[in-house]
Amino acid sequence: MFTLLNVAQPDTLEAAYNILKEKRSNAVLGGCAYLRMGSQTIHTGVDLSKLGLKYSKDYGSYIEIGAMTSLRDVETNAAVNNYADGLLPKAVANIIGVQFRNVVTVGASVFMRYGFSDFLTALLALDTEVELVKGGRMTLAAFLDTPRSKDILTKIIIHKTKGHAAYQALRNSASDYPLLTVAVSQLDGEWKIAVGARPTRARLAVQAAALLRDGDNDMTAEVMEQAAQTAVGELSFGDNSRASAVYRQAVAKTLIKRAIAEVVACK
Ligand SMILES: Cc1cc2nc3c(=O)[nH]c(=O)nc-3n(C[C@H](O)[C@H](O)[C@H](O)COP(=O)(O)OP(=O)(O)OC[C@H]3O[C@@H](n4cnc5c(N)ncnc54)[C@H](O)[C@@H]3O)c2cc1C
Incomplete structure (x- = not known):
């Protein structure tokens, strides 16, 4: 303690x-x-609780979520549920339990860039920006590449780019940390494949996403297989107590293919 x-x-x-x-x-x-x-x-x-940072607001073209908002608030918010096939609620739904999600905050979940984060993986597949007191506003992808320094994350901004998204994760047991997380989206025609818990933090598989764009009009099982294989090749995977790198690679291939197929089916 x-x-x-x-x-x-x-x-x-x-x-x-x-x-x-x-x-x-x-x-x-x-x-x-x-x-x-x-x-x-x-x-x-x-304690940030006097700063009015516990809110989720739908501004039509984007959703803004304050740092002190709980993951449960995110999960139950109507605008968040109605956007991108409810990707964010699906991603957080297996984090321990409702009481836990009522307590944990968006600000810490994003700022800490936890490798195992379900939430970050899903946000990375969306068109997400973060705002910090000192660092200002930047894309989530850029934020994930900056070293951690003393700062306060005040809000996240999710642009409601039109499209579909799917979330997949694997845990050794319910309520454990995930051993792999995958979020795939196609927003405004652009594919994104985010893979987290490798066990390092979520990253985008850019080359794999480009293959999907090329195969967009003819999304065969072969194209999906190739994209999943490419994603596994371009990202790094490691061992920890939950899974070996080799196991993670095998799981990643399967989960990426499933998520792509789900997005294709949603279209
Ligand atoms: C037992 C356990 C299991 C978990 N399992 C999962 C899981 O399966 N999947 C998953 O995605 N997540 C999981 N998490 C992470 C969880 O979802 C939260 O992300 C995490 O607990 C941090 O949220 P918090 O509000 O409790 O942060 P706190 O404990 O309050 O803070 C954590 C750190 O963030 C800093 N911080 C807090 N707010 C801000 C801010 N606004 N700006 C800058 N820094 C800030 C604090 O100073 C501290 O260093 C788990 C956490 C625990 C404790």
């Missing part, structure tokens, strides 16, 4: 960021589910 020496509840984002910067051991508090698993001593915990 972590130790919290002080808690600050700033009224502005600027004040929150200034407190965060003051000491190396100061940290933002999300739902504290992940912090609870560690043993760090936090000098000042920055």
Whole structure:
């Protein structure tokens, strides 16, 4: 369990960021589910709950989700459910249980770039941007490539580009971390294949997605097989206690093919 020496509840984002910067051991508090698993001593915990960051808003062409919104709020939000075949609700539905998802927050889930993240994998297959106090706004893909520094993620923005999406993941047992996550989308004609829990964080298989674009008018089982094989070749896979790299590669091939077939069927 972590130790919290002080808690600050700033009224502005600027004040929150200034407190965060003051000491190396100061940290933002999300739902504290992940912090609870560690043993760090936090000098000042920055509680964002006075900053109005717990919301999901549909602006027509995009959906904005505040950092303090819970994964359960995301799962039950009508606009999120109605977009991209409910990709996000499907992705988070197997994270432990409802009570847990009522606590854990969007901000921490995205900012921490967890390798095992179901949520990140799904967001990466969508047209997603993130906004940070210091780092400003950038695409999720660009954010995932930046090294972690002291900052506060304030919101995510999901552009409602027209299309379909599918989610697949495999766990050794229900409520365990996934050993592989896959999200495939075709938005505005563009295919995206995101693969996470390799066990490193989600990445896009760009060459594989290009093959799908080429085969778009004739999406045969062979094209899907080739795309899945290419994705496995262009991404790296590793071992951990949940699965070996070789097993992950085999699972990835199957899950990618299933997800592509699902998107094709939705069209
Ligand atoms: C036991 C367990 C099992 C899990 N299983 C899964 C799973 O199967 N699939 C999956 O996708 N996820 C899983 N997760 C991750 C979970 O979904 C959340 O992503 C995670 O708990 C972080 O959310 P939190 O609100 O609890 O963060 P916290 O514990 O509050 O914070 C975690 C870290 O994020 C920082 N932080 C918090 N908010 C912000 C912010 N707005 N900006 C910048 N930094 C911030 C904190 O300072 C801290 O360093 C699991 C977590 C746990 C504890």
